[in-house]
Amino acid sequence: VSNERASGELLLIGHTGQVGGALLKLLARQPLGFSIRALAHRAGVYWFREAVHPAEVKLDELLPGSAWLDRRGIDFLTLDAATARLAAVARAAVIVDCTASADIPRRYPKWLTAGIGVVTPNKIGFAGAQADFELLQRLALRHGAPLEHEGTVGAALPVLNTVADQLRAGAPLTTIEATLSGTLGYVLDQLQQGVRFSSAVERARDAGYTEPDPWVDLSGEDVARKLLILARVGGHALEPTALTRKPLAVPGLPAVDGLAPHFSDHDGPLQAAAERAARRGERLAYVARYMDGRALVGLESLPLDHPLVQAKGPDNVIVLSSEIYPDQPLVIRGPGAGVNATASAVHADLHRASLKLAARCPGVRSVAA
Numbered sequence: 001v002s003n004e005r006a007s008g009e010l011l012l013i014g015h016t017g018q019v020g021g022a023l024l025k026l027l028a029r030q031p032l033g034f035s036i037r038a039l040a041h042r043a044g045v046y047w048f049r050e051a052v053h054p055a056e057v058k059l060d061e062l063l064p065g066s067a068w069l070d071r072r073g074i075d076f077l078t079l080d081a082a083t084a085r086l087a088a089v090a091r092a093a094v095i096v097d098c099t100a101s102a103d104i105p106r107r108y109p110k111w112l113t114a115g116i117g118v119v120t121p122n123k124i125g126f127a128g129a130q131a132d133f134e135l136l137q138r139l140a141l142r143h144g145a146p147l148e149h150e151g152t153v154g155a156a157l158p159v160l161n162t163v164a165d166q167l168r169a170g171a172p173l174t175t176i177e178a179t180l181s182g183t184l185g186y187v188l189d190q191l192q193q194g195v196r197f198s199s200a201v202e203r204a205r206d207a208g209y210t211e212p213d214p215w216v217d218l219s220g221e222d223v224a225r226k227l228l229i230l231a232r233v234g235g236h237a238l239e240p241t242a243l244t245r246k247p248l249a250v251p252g253l254p255a256v257d258g259l260a261p262h263f264s265d266h267d268g269p270l271q272a273a274a275e276r277a278a279r280r281g282e283r284l285a286y287v288a289r290y291m292d293g294r295a296l297v298g299l300e301s302l303p304l305d306h307p308l309v310q311a312k313g314p315d316n317v318i319v320l321s322s323e324i325y326p327d328q329p330l331v332i333r334g335p336g337a338g339v340n341a342t343a344s345a346v347h348a349d350l351h352r353a354s355l356k357l358a359a360r361c362p363g364v365r366s367v368a369a
């Protein structure tokens with residue numbers, strides 16, 4: 001545990017979730033100069049009257065009436081009350097959104113305007129209208145509030161910051177060709193090894209690769225969001241309506257028994273698609289493409305020597321061209337999903353945020369200072 005005295009305060013939304021829980025463990029080891037001011041989930045916010053070192057947070061004790069909470073001194077607040085208080089008490093603060101909620105990102109503009117940083121692996125706030133994406137960048141700049149979301153594309157792979165660095169050097173992306181879903185990579189890999197589609201989806205969920213709602217992966221929505229984010233960070237205005245999405249599988253109507261739609265409804269057709277590809281000596285991949293303002297995501301059958309089918313399991317392959325890489329594209333490849341990888345991307349984003357806060361507030365120390 002670092003001895004560094006904390007100087008920035010965090011409000012973490014989603015401490016009960018997979019990524020939020022894993023992030024707390026990383027922060028306990030290396031707090032990056034941050035202490036925990038508040039922890040939030042759907043039921044509300046635990047507000048610590050004195051900010052707590054991350055290593056001292058006892059997740060098992062976060063129950064109303066627990067002796068630890070009583071000793072600590074906490075208030076239960078709504079999210080809006082807690083963020084208003086955060087803006088009032090902290091000189092340097094960051095809200096970490098580890099949810100997959102659409103509700104939370106609507107508040108980012110308000111937080112950035114109050115000078116509060118936003119760090120998140122949640123794609124939703126960056127994949128809506130282009131104007132909303134641009135507004136966030138403008139507000140972050142105008143109010144000196146860090147805004148970091150590397151984990152939204154490729155989990156901990158070095159994608160967005162690499163692309164943003166190229167854009168700053170005057171080289172927008174010219175083409176994107178990629179597999180961007182750890183879940184779909186894993187599921188298609190299993191399918192092509194003879195595993196039933198429905199079992200592969202369950203395995204992906206057990207391994208922590210899927211979105212909280214796996215249909216967001218299977219419908220291609222998650223990949224579509226990532227392609228929008230990647231193209232935008234790469235310098236292109238792109239509206240969701242300009243993107244063509246061909247789902248791998250859609251939920252359809254609830255089953256007659258009233259239960260949620262079954263993954264197994266898609267076992268037969270997808271097994272047939274895998275067999276057709278194998279007969280041609282090809283492999284299936286769920287591909288994201290961007291070129292000349294046109295974006296599309298969908299299932300493709302590709303020759304075995306194609307870079308996008310060189311990866312196995314949850315790996316992503318991201319092939320990027322720009323003026324800096326005109327002949328040989330930049331290829332980024334590796335695990336594009338996973339709870340620990342995503343938490344480490346958020347942790348790295350918090351490090352970048354701490355550097356920006358330290359630059360904004362003289363006297364606020366970051367670990368790197």
Ligand SMILES: NC(=O)c1ccc[n+]([C@@H]2O[C@H](COP(=O)([O-])OP(=O)(O)OC[C@H]3O[C@@H](n4cnc5c(N)ncnc54)[C@H](OP(=O)(O)O)[C@@H]3O)[C@@H](O)[C@H]2O)c1
Pocket residue numbers: 013014015016017018019020040041042043098099100101103104121122123151152155182208209210211212336337338339342
């Ligand atoms: N897993 C991966 O490989 C991966 C990769 C890249 C990005 N991500 C992103 O990481 C984020 C978290 O994923 P996860 O797998 O950790 O999800 P998760 O396990 O389902 O956790 C979600 C957390 O968010 C909280 N939450 C949900 N809606 C909320 C709301 N409206 N207000 C306050 N809290 C709310 C939940 O709290 P309660 O349920 O206790 O109320 C829970 O703590 C998502 O945006 C996902 O897209 C994940």
